[in-house]
Amino acid sequence: MDGRKKKITRDEEIDESNYIIQQFQKYQKELDSRHDKHERLVKLSRDITIESKRVIFFMQRSSSKNLEMLEQALKKIQDIQQQKFLPMAKELQGEEPHQFLRAYTAGLQEYIEAVAFYHYLRSKTLVSLNEVQVDLTFAVPSSDTENSQEKTICVYVPPSEYMLGLADLTGELMRFAINSVGSGDMDTPNEVCAYLHKMLGGFQSLGQVSREMNRKISTLRQSLQKVEAACYTLQIRGSEIPKHMLQDVFKSVQETSYLEERDLDD
Amino acid sequence: MDELSKEKKMDEHESSERIADVFADFHCYFNKEQDLKEEIRSTVRDLEQTAREIHAVLQQVHQRDGSKNVADICKCTEPYFETARKQFQELSSKVPENQYYRFHDHWKYALQKLSFLSALITYLKTEKLVSREETATMLGVKLKQGEGFHMDLDDYLIGLLQMASELSRLAVNSVTAGDFNRPMKIAKFVAELDTGFRLLNLKNDALRKRFDGLKYDLKKVEEVVYDLSIRGLKPKEGI
Numbered sequence: 001m002d003g004r005k006k007k008i009t010r011d012e013e014i015d016e017s018n019y020i021i022q023q024f025q026k027y028q029k030e031l032d033s034r035h036d037k038h039e040r041l042v043k044l045s046r047d048i049t050i051e052s053k054r055v056i057f058f059m060q061r062s063s064s065k066n067l068e069m070l071e072q073a074l075k076k077i078q079d080i081q082q083q084k085f086l087p088m089a090k091e092l093q094g095e096e097p098h099q100f101l102r103a104y105t106a107g108l109q110e111y112i113e114a115v116a117f118y119h120y121l122r123s124k125t126l127v128s129l130n131e132v133q134v135d136l137t138f139a140v141p142s143s144d145t146e147n148s149q150e151k152t153i154c155v156y157v158p159p160s161e162y163m164l165g166l167a168d169l170t171g172e173l174m175r176f177a178i179n180s181v182g183s184g185d186m187d188t189p190n191e192v193c194a195y196l197h198k199m200l201g202g203f204q205s206l207g208q209v210s211r212e213m214n215r216k217i218s219t220l221r222q223s224l225q226k227v228e229a230a231c232y233t234l235q236i237r238g239s240e241i242p243k244h245m246l247q248d249v250f251k252s253v254q255e256t257s258y259l260e261e262r263d264l265d266d
Numbered sequence: 267m268d269e270l271s272k273e274k275k276m277d278e279h280e281s282s283e284r285i286a287d288v289f290a291d292f293h294c295y296f297n298k299e300q301d302l303k304e305e306i307r308s309t310v311r312d313l314e315q316t317a318r319e320i321h322a323v324l325q326q327v328h329q330r331d332g333s334k335n336v337a338d339i340c341k342c343t344e345p346y347f348e349t350a351r352k353q354f355q356e357l358s359s360k361v362p363e364n365q366y367y368r369f370h371d372h373w374k375y376a377l378q379k380l381s382f383l384s385a386l387i388t389y390l391k392t393e394k395l396v397s398r399e400e401t402a403t404m405l406g407v408k409l410k411q412g413e414g415f416h417m418d419l420d421d422y423l424i425g426l427l428q429m430a431s432e433l434s435r436l437a438v439n440s441v442t443a444g445d446f447n448r449p450m451k452i453a454k455f456v457a458e459l460d461t462g463f464r465l466l467n468l469k470n471d472a473l474r475k476r477f478d479g480l481k482y483d484l485k486k487v488e489e490v491v492y493d494l495s496i497r498g499l500k501p502k503e504g505i
Contacts, residue, residue, distance in 0.1 A: 018458065019394070019395065020395050020458045020459065020461070020462045021458075021461065021462055021465070023395065023397060023398075023462065024461075024462035024463065024465045024466065025465060027419060027423065027465075027466060028465050028466050028467065030419055031419065031466055031467065031468075032467055035467070035469055096364055096365070096366060096367050096411065097364075098365060098366075098367035098368040098370075099366075099367040101367075124281055125280070125281045125284050125285075126281075126284050126285050126288055128284075128287075128288060129288070129291070159291075159292050159295045159296075160296075162292075163292055166288075195281075195285075198282050198285045198286075199285065202285055202286070202288070202289035203289075205289060205293065206289065206292065206293060206296065209296060
């Protein structure tokens, strides 16, 4: 007991001047600032996830893919870039991109999914990594007072994150194909089906990339199967059943698919 | 509007070529990354081997007569650190600039272990806490992130925590070897270390998990001090 008491008083005496304490005070500052930055990035990433999901839902909802809707969607995507990715790029300025990648990977993937879906609706093609990266590169006034030149900052998009975002896109395409039948569009499922075939072929050619990727590829296979089943039904029964009843046939397919995906997400 | 309708006409062929390009690009990137990882792994394996060798040498301090020959034992490890510095040099030449954290997982355990060994040796020699600068110099890595291949703060701190465990073991073995002075010093040192770590606001990560073990190390050395005290074996203050 006595020894313990003595130790405490000793600690208090040497507190500020103790070498070890001084060292750890430095470490405390460094750790805190890093954790704070991490938290801010996580927050931005969550906002990006939510906004991107909203854009995707918006694009899914508008059954007819008209120009007005696409323009609105583009506007929303640009808003995300300006309001969320710009502050993120500022946070990451001068940092090593991979150090904080884990903080914002979820948001980035969801955003890529939204952008890729937008590009698919607009031109039926795949957005390239370069296009995504260009959108996330910003010019800001240089902080140096001497030269007023602008410098560029960016949120770096690692190719692996881009691929994971694309894998997510396939789930949206499946939903889109099934929905479109409801609005009387009989071509879209076939188009999507061909497109997904190409995507799956591409993903399978990569081989073992990462566990996360494997999980997404197996989801992709399921999505493709659903679209294939839809195309099959259309072919067989399309001529027999009136359109408004076809819609009911596909509704049930879609509901089960939502449930399954939720299970997978957990 | 016009442009859009033109884009929409992008034919089937063009679209599939685009997809093929995307995957081909990624495939290329992915293969390069695999090769790089393989190279890094082989260097890290060598580093881990060196770390194990140093650790083996340092194990001697736990033996009966090791307590007295601490200085000699520490001297024996110097050539190994020379090797480690060379291996870090090699490793840093393989890691592309600004991509330290992309491959950090590969070498962080080796780095933690070497940080632990440098801290232990410094303590055995001088009974002081090794500073981050000293560790960086001993291992031949840079201190700050901007300067090149550096030592992550977390890895350095985890190394210190590993040292605390090793010291609590040493306290027990010192008593067995008849050295009653060392446990007292170790107890004070580990207590100071604990105070230091308490200043940090830790997140729920690997460092925090490792820190949670520190209290057991502290408890262990306090028990040793207690055992010595009640038997009157505690050396008088000032010796």
